[in-house]
Amino acid sequence: MKKVAIIGVGNSKFGNRSDVNIAELAFEAVKPALEDAGVEAKDIEFTALGSVGAGAWYEELLPAVVASEYCGMTGAGLVRCEAACASGSAAFFTAYSAIASGQTELAMAMGAEKMREIESASAMEWIGRAGYYLWEFHNFGVTFPAYYALYANAHMAKYGTTEEDLALVAVKNHKYGSMNPIAHLKNRITVDDVLSSMMIASPLKLYDCCPLTDGAASLVLASEDKVKELEIDTPIWVAGIGYSSGTANLSKRSDYVGLEASVIASQMAYKRAGVTPDQIDFAEVHDCFTIAEIMAYEDIGFCKKGEGPKLIREGQTEIGGKIPVNMDGGLKAKGHPIGTTGCSMIYELTRQLREEATEKTRQVPLKNYIGLAHNVGGTGHYCYVTILRR
């Protein structure tokens, strides 16, 4: 397998981006990524775009070709990848594989999503379809907060996790989000703010849920030969990618206290990268709801099953703790443009591994120079885990 490095990254401002269309939004991430890599748009040989809401919550049915042309990449091989909220990672995997297989020397993975063109009630319906439409959504009316509330209740019942534990995740992620210039939500919050916020799906309250966010991220990937040719200073190498999927039908899950797809995908990624969880310096994990971050700690092996709440209570996932998590604010505060999130996680990993996340005090101390991104689609319907190494 050919070695592949990330040589350029870009990320648009996240938030309500009614000021731009999907192509203009993508350009805000692509332009800095190309400049960062020192390559031109026409040099890109293959482009994979993560995006979900095409024709649903934004108007373009074929965003890949429209965004690619707007960014000057016409002529490159092109595909849109969709794996629900893990679409960005799926696009990264596709661009990575194009190079790792030896077919391509220079590729782009990007994510672009506009979720706020339609009213939020419709957005909730569309996202609700992102499970098993005919069975769970249409028959039972289950939406995504309800899915994760089911997991939260089970985790609380089995492990004694409390609503305060969940709130601590939101407090931490808003804290770091407040230091991140691209974040959607920059307000710092307290445990009381979370506990007193509007109930969405018991026990999940408004501040347990990530926002509906518009945003784009872009990554330039290169072969080892291309890294040498371009004399890249600090290439960030892809150490390994793991992937898995879970049932669309939630009633077929064996339990509701973790996501099996996260376990399988992370184990695969560790094996391929040749590392163990304790070698990971820091991580981006999929905190679409606060319970999701706690389950992720456990599922990807940062602690034993049921000990996730202890990690957050002890501050082990903050800077200075055992394993800093979501130093960009996570989905919770940075925001979650669902097709973009995977690429944005890898943007953050790259900047941290280059020790460039110097805004205020977000930079994590690096020991092994290894970071991990854990990106889930649905409730583990899809999962990709990507490990990077400097």
Added chain:
Amino acid sequence: MKKVAIIGVGNSKFGNRSDVNIAELAFEAVKPALEDAGVEAKDIEFTALGSVGAGAWYEELLPAVVASEYCGMTGAGLVRCEAACASGSAAFFTAYSAIASGQTELAMAMGAEKMREIESASAMEWIGRAGYYLWEFHNFGVTFPAYYALYANAHMAKYGTTEEDLALVAVKNHKYGSMNPIAHLKNRITVDDVLSSMMIASPLKLYDCCPLTDGAASLVLASEDKVKELEIDTPIWVAGIGYSSGTANLSKRSDYVGLEASVIASQMAYKRAGVTPDQIDFAEVHDCFTIAEIMAYEDIGFCKKGEGPKLIREGQTEIGGKIPVNMDGGLKAKGHPIGTTGCSMIYELTRQLREEATEKTRQVPLKNYIGLAHNVGGTGHYCYVTILRR
């Protein structure tokens, strides 16, 4: 790069498939493909699904996870690939790259599309969006027959191509479609039938256009090691894949007599496969409209530019001719479930290369045992060319 072979293929019946949902439709292709390969669903490590109409012309927003679960492949890595009408080939490329890079030993590429759940006027609107929604569709009201009519008129003006030449493509493809048990349209037609059919977008008439079709296709791909382990009798090897893209904005095209993306993608595929166009025994080309097949002859190098009409007039693209094209009836008669078509083309190539296309007289005579599939998204917005070799 690791060698990759196709070891199992399946294709559902194409047509109006209101009798099944998207997952059941996929199963009709996946089950025979797995049986053909002699593997079980749980053995598949990675699955890529080509599908476009998720949440648009059929109800499931996340078809990949729903179809994958229904077919017993839960746990495998999973992504939906969208490249408009080239989505099936994009899914094939993704599954191929996962193996060629050495990450995976056994993968599945499949396509599944249901286009007839909504009324055809809405389908036409949705497909019209598949160009550049904001500019060409919304402002000018251009739909896909209109795009290809523009190309047909330019080709007629420059090269003297006639409406009869276009009709001959339809006559040929209906002839071979009539012999194909899975084809949507099985009626044989005459040049007069085409010329007297309803005008859709001048000069394209009803019989110049492919139908709106439901259907699925599935391909099991394996590494060389896996081919040996499974003792596969007749593996069909992937010799090379080429890809390209064109502008979403048609006004930016340099001419309207061919698709530059087809030229670039086919040249890349020939180079990677180490073959020349004259070594290709037979081909599947993207005949969404009759003019598209004639342009394809020229763009992929089966004749010089402008000589496509001569090929069809002389019967050179029938069995017995220089280069048989679309022996399965093509998009025109077999049908065009847009996310599926690329996989269905590769299904046909595989069966022909194994000399299994024995229904009536569809089997092409093989000399070099090399076949080519040319799959276009939009009017060259995307293009993938896949060359297989026995």
